[in-house]
Amino acid sequence: MPAPLLTRCTLLCSLLLPLSGVAAELYRYVDDKGVTVLSRQGVPPEFIGKGYEVLNDQGRVLRVIPPAPTPEEFARMQADKARASSDAQLLRLYTNLDDVDRARERKLAELDAVTGVARGNLQSVRTQQANLQSQAADHERAGRQVPEHLLAQINNLKEEQKRLQRDIARYKEARTQAEAGFAADRARLAELFGEPQKKP
Template identity: 75%
Template sequence: MRKPALIRCSLVVGLLLPVVAGAAELYRYVDNQGVTVLSRQGVPPEFIAKGYEVLNEQGRVIQVVPPAPSAEERRRLLADKARAGTDAQLLRLYTSPEDVDRALARKLAELDALIDVVRGNLQSARTQQGNLQSQAAEHERAGRQVPEHLLAQIDNQIAEQQRLKKDIARYQDARKQAQASFAADRARLSELLGARP
């Protein structure tokens, strides 16, 4: 009479043995209804972003996979990473706020030199235009028609002056941007150096 009970017990143990022997890990996650689920198959893809835990065969947590950051958190993390990179570059470039001042002075001197060159070219274009207009006036006073090539040269000088004026405005804008950028770099560097132990 005891044999059938023993056989049944052996059968149950025999069926459970492969499960226990193959039991490596359990995955614990929360589904859409807020129910905590334990699974040997892993975490379904739709729940991975919520985070989950991996448990060993004794039910102890061996790994915690945190929830994926939200879009706002990702933006903040990217901004923080970019800021850290910018700060590191700033500390490589300058050792003191005075270094920033010297770099700004060099940049402004470079831009001022470019502006001076363009202003010289502008004055030269104005002079050439004046000479060409004098030649055109001589033709008109003599009762001759002004040659087309002379009119084209005058138009070219006027167009060149417009281009040179735009260049001057562009360099002046670059000068303002440099002042603002270097001022921001100086302030951030002072902040970083002040924060150092």
Template identity: 65%
Template structure:
């Protein structure tokens, strides 16, 4: 039977093993004067960005921490990372150039439909306004004043038409942007898949 002291010693050794193993590590870095420094306590914060090595008790490199990238390198790495993410997303959406073309056709058909509806609504409002203006002209020809509610209806129709015209411009701009975006997607998918667009 083992004694409690023996068991406590084993437990204590188990707890201290990571600490002792870490204490045996050396950190090698270059200081401000260009001198190689070995330190058991770690790398001072001002030197971490230059990179360093972690050595075991025999002096062998067990880990190497590379230098931090410069601001330009960091921006390039971030741009590359963003591009890779965008490419991955694009390839999840489209398996081929034909998929891009089908998506473009669907989107343009949707926009054409909305543009057609908006133009139809705009024409209907113009027809209503023409009828109301004819009624207003009849009142004036008869020597009567134009009723306020008739003038208010004409003004409302003008506002609705202006709103629809703004919507129409937005949809047409969206159509141009969609064509451009799909052209870019088609080109990039072709590059990624090694196909000709």
């Protein structure tokens, strides 16, 4: 079939398509030159991200496909989603601001308790070390060599002191973080409940 005849047939078929009883859809999009294009063939992949409209054969808009979000918009959407999830979790945990205050007091009391135990152990270890060092000094004053097991015990107690000091520092940091976390939770819940803030 000659090319001009084929073109005429294709055009005729496209014009008759709406009359055939098949619902035809048009796709309206903007190309890279800013020109609005109407097509029955769909939207080329490179333009889908810009958004497009689907029309019926009378030109009425059936569906609007919005543009893909920019990286900034996507990041904002993700942040909003994370905030909504966090808010939902807060509302499951606490029914009012007093619940936050009670949870805060419980957590801080737990951390204060373990810190107190660690400090008591540290003081005990220091006392043991002082006693052993006194024994080592007695050996030295008597002109005797300090026994190896005594030196080993002193070194072990020094290491134990370092470990306990690290534990105390960790508990202190955990307390600071807990206070900050509960303060943030309380402030957010006050916003969600529409209640004025007050210092716990």
